[in-house]
Amino acid sequence: MKGNEVILEGKNVGTERVHNMDFTVLKGQIVTIIGPSGSGKSTLINLLNRINDPLEGEILFHGKNVKEYPVPELRKKIGMVFQTANLFTGTVEENLKYGPEIWGEWTPELGKELLRFVQLPEEFLSKDVEDISGGQQQRVSFARTLANDPEVLLMDEATSALDNRTEELVEEELLQLVKEKKITILMITHDLEQARRLGDQTFFIADGRILEQGKTEDLFESPATEELKFFLEVE
């Protein structure tokens, strides 16, 4: 069951690195973003939660320019998971409550729930983040973003550093989030299989432009541009 409501929209978006980007993201979909390194994929998603701003064009969230939202509130609604965990010094619990405490929404029960969701034992709450493995850190980082209860999740190669088993786990969790919470996900990935497996829609970005966007299956089955054909062949 996919709704048709447009949640994010870009109109003629440009920065020094990306140009004339027009795009539409529907609520409750997973958009996979593919393209060569340095093509502007991260630049694009950093504009959505205003880590950076475009020099031209506008980005709409629920039909309203992202600049019209109070910045912290926008970033709560559009959460981001990075390639590295970037955990703060301290315990797992301290990391998980970082966001919710800003909004006065923290309860110890939420901590346990989040850990269950990313399939880590409850005892991890009191663990120092230095004492857990890289894969576990990345799952804590994922849980930390989910703690804010975002509507949109931006993932910048967030699963690329994970082992296969953990990656599968995170993928299951993502699908569950979409199904249960109607969360919208935009994920940059270098793993074309993953892009195909998870995506409802796919953006293909090259040289700072969105060259193709549409149903994931269509893009992979019948690429319209020479660039995407070439990219799918070599990757």
Next chain:
Amino acid sequence: MPEISNLSMLTVIIFVLIPVSLSYLYSLGIAKTTIWSSLRGIIQLILIGYVLTFLFEITDWIAVTLAVLVMISAASWQAGQRGKGIKNAFLVTFTVLAIIEGLVLILWIGFNIIPFESQQVIPMSGMVIGNSMVASALALERLKNDFSVHKGKVLAALSLGATPPKAANIIIRNTIKAAMIPSIDGLKTIGLVQLPGMMTGLIIGGASPIEAIRYQIVISLSIFASVSLTSMFVSAIAYRSFFNKDMQLVEIKEND
């Protein structure tokens, strides 16, 4: 106090020639710098000798004001160099040092700890300002470094909805700690590793060790408090230049 004759001074200069010759021999490439630094040091000290003689002769408050202003300006310029790229690094340091020197003077004079005389206030202020300058430079440099090394964490915090002060807190705590460590260590080993300069001076000048220690305690604690406050204030103000009004992290460029 016995006077050091010109001949004796010359002997010390010969002493410097030993490392200079050795560095020349081993082609360390620092012979020129060593000679230049020594000469510069001697000239600076001679000049300061005359300046101080002049200052000690004029009205105390004019002398103190002049000296303190010059010292704070020079210290802020020096610290500002380390903080290149951080907006208003000079002004931030200048303001913080001025406030702290003001507080220290109120404490010293207000509580009759030392008399308001140029001979006492100027050298002691110099020690406080000098140490605070180092703390400010360390804090500025550390801020720049940590905002670059821990950029990911700051971005993560901002992405979770943190405001710049909250996001910067991850870094500022460490900055303050790092800037305070030298003075904490100094305080711990005071008198054990080396006798502090002021105490040494007083003892050579003929003061009793107990009297010298009283002064040393005053100055050591004043320096410690000033250094701590400097690193706190400087970090608390300077972190702002790493963010813009839209709560975004801005790149700091050295040649700004």
